Amino acid sequence: MDLIQRLKSDYPWIQTPLVVSAPMRLIALAELAVGVSGAGGIGFIGAGTDVSDLEKHFEHASDLLARSSSPPKSSSEVLPIGVGFINWGAQLDQAIGIIKKYKPAAVWFFAPSSKQSLKEWSERSREACPEAKIWVQVGSVREAHLALEIRPNVLVVQGTDAGGHGLAQGAGLISLLPEVNDAVQEKIEKEGCEAPIIIAAGGIVEGRSAAAALALGASGVVMGTRFLASKEANIAKGYQDEILRAADGGQSTVRTKVYDNLRGTTGWAESHNARGVINRSYTDNLAGMGEAENKRLYEEEIKKGDEGWGVEARMTTYAGTGIGLVKEVKGVKEIVEEVRKGVKSALNELKV
Template structure:
């Protein structure tokens, strides 16, 4: 399949595996890249030397393009970027910050830069900063999300109308049918997170993967907007957050309740009650854990089948 995204990244299919914290290590990223998509390492849960190790192992595991997702609020971002440049990572996805901060520097080093946004306003700012593409992520997505609660169905055509650079859709995409829908709306490719959490190669804890597969409709909620909006599964920690809201807790009290390493505790260590379990609404239609390569194959087969079915629709 050839389009602006496959040409930009040098990949076979316009499927990007999201660089999720505690899930996107070298095994997952290399598996997706080897399958024809674009694998991303999730630097948000890595110390600089851990990122160096994962880049090295990813290079050994695949000869195909891969990238690194870097949340720009990371305290050691200077060190992360230094390692990325030194180790000649070809593609960087930035998020949670001003794209103008690092885009020019990375592009001077020959690196392709993509920025994750949740609104038309920020998509335009990213384009102005010189990024090569944007990921427009809708309200359905897991993890940290936009405050405006704009759904993917609305966000993609709105962003497409205003930008001229390639557009990647994210949020609620886990199947070939949803991939086709996003591309009909104007996306050149898709970024997939939650579906790849439920893969054999994801570094997240098996108990968390099983909880994702068991999730049903309404089992996730976007909350903690006073700090940084995050969509998570409803569990013991989520109930503590709701109780805090019921007594009108201040942002400082919410921050104290969140504490440190809450996401690691849940997603990486497998504490399903006291941990923060970040995942998207689409978890309700994820029913199994399977190899990342099989996920890519299934998505493309379903995409092709759906495309043919649409051609045969009678109105």
């Protein structure tokens, strides 16, 4: 079976080219996930490092699906959405109980604390829900090799343009994805096992970038930043306005640990940091402001509500370098359909 047929058989409601919404912690909840799957993509709920509210989000998603007039068609065994964990922080036993109860079609792993931990998460998830496909997000060829040991169904290859967390040292998709693809093929040929499906993430916000990712060897694309500017995202208006305002993402965003430190989101390994829009928190840190003072100012800024976001403000605005191409808040259905259509026209217009 070719990879696209396999995708269609694993997730029978999808349309291709496949568009996936990233499991963004606190932001990608039931409405976003169900909306994306309803539009023929695959929507993920972001559980992140804390699964204490996850059951509530699954209840909400189940309710939305039950009330939908045309729910995405999944096998009766699984819910047609996925869930994403940040493994170093998420509570395994609690997560497994929820996977067993709600049976998501896909379970996404990111940043496990060790190879052993990744193995344990995947074995226990497969045991809890054998129908759920295992997705692992990696940011380097080395991480891809490690992930391959648990035989993931899907490898999400995350380039350094991605918004939010990822490897501090990385490469853009244009060099990373083909190299990962070759490494996967080599291993598969040697071991004779089934190849994982490769999905690209990082900097993709519209049809042209999605088409490029497919040309690099991906079978679908993940978008995070684009969905920050969606009606279904659980996001403050000030944050969303910044996504629309910022342009020239290579200049207006930066990978740093500064924002995590100020927010107290500690626990990430040294290997990881996060990409966000440059604001006063970052420029003051660069200019030598101590962490205690910067944190004090951050706490003050929170009290300002939506005014706390902006170039001259201080609130964290995680986003990828594709931010300059995101100009309008739209519903997820429109976003997914636009990207699918955009891929087709970008490929049609190719002259070689």
